[in-house]
Amino acid sequence: MPRTKIIPIPVLGKHVVNAYLLLGRRPVLVDAGTPGSARAIHDHIARHGVDPADLALIVITHGHIDHFGSAAELHRLTGAPLAGHTADLEPFRTGRARMPYLPTGPMGRVMNRNRKLHISADPFEPHVLIEGETRLDDFGISARIMPTPGHTAGSVSVLTDDGDLVAGDLVANSFMGLIPGKPANPPFHDDPLGNLASLRSMLALDPSTLHVGHGTPLDPDRVRRWADREQRRLTRLDARGRIRTRQKS
Ligand SMILES: [Zn+2]
Ligand SMILES: [Zn+2]
DSSP states (O other), X not given: OOOOEEEXXXXXXXXXXXXXXXXXXXXXXXXXXXXTXXXXXXXXXXXXXXXXXXXXXXXXXXXXXXXXXXXHHHHHHHOOXXXXXXXXXXXXXXXXXXXXXXXXXXXXHHHTTOGGGGOOOOOOOOSEEEOSOEEOGGGTOSEEEEEOTTXXXXXXXXXXXXXXXXXXXXXXXXXXXXXXXXXXXXXXXXXXXXXXXXXXXXXXXOOSEEXXXXXXXXXXXXXXXXXXXXXXXXXXXXXXXXXXXXXXX
16 A cells, blocks of 8 residues: 655645645545635645545544635535534534634733634535544545544544544644744643643554644654643643633533
8 A cells, every 4th residue: 555645735824824635545635724725725736736626535623714714615616525523513514613712821812812713714514424533445545534632622633554643733833833843732722631632642553743733744752742741731730720621512
């Protein structure tokens, strides 16, 4: 079986916001960028010699608009079915992320004041509903969708059989990619401890590289060391009742 190639598709900046093109027997897109970026993503895919009409599937990692913003339009442009987890159906169906965003630190608190974060996207209904671990062989790639809840309840990652983990917002680069290769929390998590548990369960599967929604690829050993520190930090905060977690709706 040939290796599944992972190609970053820049949505904003060089790697401030990324989608990913996975090339196996067929192409699969992971994430759909911000609202209004469908044409740019379409053209990026074409520039890699892939006919966007050949996309077998578009996997949406979670219900934040920088990841599903152009899902509906990309579906219209390419005809590819959309896959998303049932626990994020509400944002997909309303075109809005769950409010309020729960900041993970100063970056999130600053971003929370940015009106761009609070716009809505074209809503969509996933054609492929994800609940548990789901193989993607029928869509032409040797990989599986792994539920990785915490960042949002319906967050998923895609793990290829070669060990590449396309991780959405499970972890990010420091300052949204401005410090490349340095692991950090994305600006928001609905459930910080739940997210960290999901990250650690993915690291336990020994991925070779983590490809994230914000920033450059991350080395798993570096992420492991960061996750250990983060575990200690969150445990301390939790003991003082200082972690805000979204109640399950
Ligand atoms: Zn997110
Ligand atoms: Zn994001």
